[in-house]
Amino acid sequence: MSVVSELNPPLVPPAEIAARTARFQARLSAQGLPLAVISHPVDLYYLTGTMPDGWLIVPAAGRPELLVRKSLSRARSESPLDDVRPFLxxxxxxxxxxxxxxDGATNVGLDLDVLPAATFLRLQALLPAYRWIDSGPLIRQIRAVKSAWEVERHRRAARQYLATFQAIRDNLREGTTELELSSLAEAAMRREGHQGLVRFRRSGMELWFCLVGTGLGPSYPTAFDGPVGSDGLHPASGPVAGRRPIRRGVPVMADIVGNHEGYHADIARLFCLGEPPDELKRAHDFCRTALRRIENLMRPGTPCDEIHREISAWAKAQGEPEGFMGYGENRVKFFGHGIGLELDEYPIIAGGFTLALEPGMVLAVEPKAFYPELGPAGLEMCYVITEQGPEPLLDYPEEIQLVP
Structure with a gap:
C-alpha cells in the first residue's frame, strides 16, 4: 500500500513539471551547458514536485534523473518523473x-549560490576537469514568471488575510501585548491552511510568518533585510512580536506572510485603537500615494531599476516622511520584491536590478514609514503582473483600520 496515495496530498500537476523542465532546459541550451546539477530543496520541488534529500540531474535535452537519499518511496509517489533512483x-x-x-574539460551547471562550500569542494576534487557554472540565476529567472496554476496558489494565500485581519480587529484591545495579538493572528492563518514555514533562498535568513509590532518596536534595529524592525522576545529571536502592550492612539502594524501549498503572499496593514496622530496619518497617506505611483509604473517591459529610480526621485522631491522604507539603518534599498516558493525571489524593484517585468511575475510592494515616537505607517500589497499591468491579489482596505 502506498501511504502517499492513500493520504492523497495535493500534488503538482505533471504538465506543470514538464513545462518548467522544458523552460529550464532551453536556458541551459542557450548558455551552452550540457546539463545542470541541482541540490537546493525548493528548486528540487519546483522541477520535480517533491522535496527530498537528494540531487537532480537535468540535461539540456532528455529526461531528468532524480537521485534521492530520503525518502525514495515518497519521491516516487509525489513526482511525475520517470527516473527516480537511490542517491549513492x-x-x-x-x-x-x-x-x-x-572526464574531459566541460562546463556543468551547479547551484553555486546555495550549495555549501564543502560539498562543492568535494565535487571539484572528484571531477577536477569540470568547469562549474552557477546555474542559480537561470532557474531563478524561470521561477520568476508564474503559470496560471501558480498564480492561483498565490491568490489563495492572499485570501488567508481576510480571516486573519478580522481576528486582529476583533482582538485589538488596550493592554494586549504584541505577542498575544500575534498568536491570535497566527492561529487564524493556520486555520486557513498556512504551512507555518517561510522559505528563503538567501542562506541564514530566518523569519516567523507573523510580525505584529507597535510603538517603538518596528523602528528597532534589525538584521533582517526588510524595513520593519523588531526587538522580539530576546536577541536571538529574530523579527517576531514582543511583549510591548498595545496603547490607544498608537498604530499596530501587522506584516504577515501568507502561504498556500508552498506559495507565499506578503501583505501588511495598519490597525489602531482610536485615532492616531495627524503626522502619522499624513505618512500613511504618503505611502498609499507612493503605492499608486509604483502601480502605474509596473507594466510589462519596464525595468525594475527604472521604477526604483523614478519613485526615489519622487519621494525626495515630495519630502518623504521620517523613516521612509526603514528607520535609520533599517532603511532598505528596494520598494518591492518577487515572491513565490520563496520570499526573496526575482524580480526586485531596486537600483541596479535591470530585469524587466513580465506577465506572470508576482511581487510584494511595501512603502512604509517609521516614527520611534509615534509608531509605524504604511502598507504592503501583492500583485501579479498581467498584460494590462499589476493586478492586486487581495481586496482589503488600505486605510488605517480604526477600532473604537
Whole structure:
C-alpha cells in the first residue's frame, strides 16, 4: 500500500513539471551547458514536485534523473518523473556525471549560490576537469514568471488575510501585548491552511510568518533585510512580536506572510485603537500615494531599476516622511520584491536590478514609514503582473483600520 496515495496530498500537476523542465532546459541550451546539477530543496520541488534529500540531474535535452537519499518511496509517489533512483553519495553522483559527460574539460551547471562550500569542494576534487557554472540565476529567472496554476496558489494565500485581519480587529484591545495579538493572528492563518514555514533562498535568513509590532518596536534595529524592525522576545529571536502592550492612539502594524501549498503572499496593514496622530496619518497617506505611483509604473517591459529610480526621485522631491522604507539603518534599498516558493525571489524593484517585468511575475510592494515616537505607517500589497499591468491579489482596505 502506498501511504502517499492513500493520504492523497495535493500534488503538482505533471504538465506543470514538464513545462518548467522544458523552460529550464532551453536556458541551459542557450548558455551552452550540457546539463545542470541541482541540490537546493525548493528548486528540487519546483522541477520535480517533491522535496527530498537528494540531487537532480537535468540535461539540456532528455529526461531528468532524480537521485534521492530520503525518502525514495515518497519521491516516487509525489513526482511525475520517470527516473527516480537511490542517491549513492557524492562519489556516486560524480560517477553518474562521468558516464554522461566523460572526464574531459566541460562546463556543468551547479547551484553555486546555495550549495555549501564543502560539498562543492568535494565535487571539484572528484571531477577536477569540470568547469562549474552557477546555474542559480537561470532557474531563478524561470521561477520568476508564474503559470496560471501558480498564480492561483498565490491568490489563495492572499485570501488567508481576510480571516486573519478580522481576528486582529476583533482582538485589538488596550493592554494586549504584541505577542498575544500575534498568536491570535497566527492561529487564524493556520486555520486557513498556512504551512507555518517561510522559505528563503538567501542562506541564514530566518523569519516567523507573523510580525505584529507597535510603538517603538518596528523602528528597532534589525538584521533582517526588510524595513520593519523588531526587538522580539530576546536577541536571538529574530523579527517576531514582543511583549510591548498595545496603547490607544498608537498604530499596530501587522506584516504577515501568507502561504498556500508552498506559495507565499506578503501583505501588511495598519490597525489602531482610536485615532492616531495627524503626522502619522499624513505618512500613511504618503505611502498609499507612493503605492499608486509604483502601480502605474509596473507594466510589462519596464525595468525594475527604472521604477526604483523614478519613485526615489519622487519621494525626495515630495519630502518623504521620517523613516521612509526603514528607520535609520533599517532603511532598505528596494520598494518591492518577487515572491513565490520563496520570499526573496526575482524580480526586485531596486537600483541596479535591470530585469524587466513580465506577465506572470508576482511581487510584494511595501512603502512604509517609521516614527520611534509615534509608531509605524504604511502598507504592503501583492500583485501579479498581467498584460494590462499589476493586478492586486487581495481586496482589503488600505486605510488605517480604526477600532473604537
Amino acid at each position: 553519495g557524492i562519489r556516486g553522483l560524480a560517477d553518474e556525471l562521468l558516464v554522461r559527460l566523460g
